[in-house]
Amino acid sequence: MRRNIIETIMxxxxxxIAALFLAFAYAGSxxxxxxxYDVVARFNRVDGLANGAEVRLSGIKIGxxxxxxxxxxxxxxxxxxxxxxxxxxxxxxxxxLADGPVxxxxxxxxxxxxxxxxxxxxxxxxxxxxVRRLLEExxxxxxxxxxxxxxxxxxxxxxxxxxxxxxxxxxxxxxxAVDL
Numbered sequence: 001m002r003r004n005i006i007e008t009i010m011x012x013x014x015x016x017i018a019a020l021f022l023a024f025a026y027a028g029s030x031x032x033x034x035x036x037y038d039v040v041a042r043f044n045r046v047d048g049l050a051n052g053a054e055v056r057l058s059g060i061k062i063g064x065x066x067x068x069x070x071x072x073x074x075x076x077x078x079x080x081x082x083x084x085x086x087x088x089x090x091x092x093x094x095x096x097l098a099d100g101p102v103x104x105x106x107x108x109x110x111x112x113x114x115x116x117x118x119x120x121x122x123x124x125x126x127x128x129x130x131v132r133r134l135l136e137e138x139x140x141x142x143x144x145x146x147x148x149x150x151x152x153x154x155x156x157x158x159x160x161x162x163x164x165x166x167x168x169x170x171x172x173x174x175x176x177a178v179d180l
Contacts, residue, residue, distance in 0.1 A: 039063065040179065071177070072105060074122045074149035075131045079140035081117035083109050087138050091121075095137050099127065102134055116143070151177060 039055075055063045087107075094103040106122035117140075121131050132142045148155045152173035158164055166174070 071151035072122050072124055072149075073126070073147060074120065076110065076146050076148050077119050077121060077131060077135060077142045078144040079117050079119060079135055079142055081112050081115055083112065083117040083119060083140060087140065090138055091134065095134055097133055097137060102127075102130060104134070120148075 051065050051067065053065045054061050055065060088109075091104050091107045094101050096102075102123070102125060104121055104123045106120070108120050109117055110120050111118040119135075119140075121134070123130070131145060135142050146155070153166065153170045156164075
């Protein structure tokens with residue numbers, strides 16, 4: 001009988017020490033406040049990606065999209081003219097394409113004659129041939145197209161096939177964009 005009492009007391013001491021180790025490990029592991037971590041990723045295209053969408057790695061959900069910050073892209077397009085004001089209103093209201101709706105940020109006619117117009121289109125989307133498809137949908141197929149600006153980097157009067165050094169402001173905006 002005496003032996004059973006000693007074994008019971010020793011078992012209780014062992015359990016108490018194990019509980020202390022468990023409490024110490026829990027306090028040191030910071031399991032209570034696991035909030036995750038932020039992952040910043042940069043993509044040229046984000047077709048079909050929306051806020052709240054699951055982010056998966058090898059088929060395992062590792063998080064969800066919280067925010068999308070896309071740099072505006074500015075294009076200059078030559079289209080058949082004239083371009084009526086209704087075209088601008090329709091583009092800014094949004095146009096339904098085969099792969100989903102598109103809404104532009106800005107549209108303006110830069111120059112126009114009776115048979116052609118030079119228009120500027122600013123948008124945040126990056127889908128394939130988005131400007132060509134968009135303008136064709138509103139009745140103005142594109143004859144010539146050039147991207148004149150991405151973010152703060154502008155093409156200016158640069159000729160095709162030539163290089164130029166970036167200005168300090170352009171470099172600064174690029175470094176800011178990638179958090180450097």
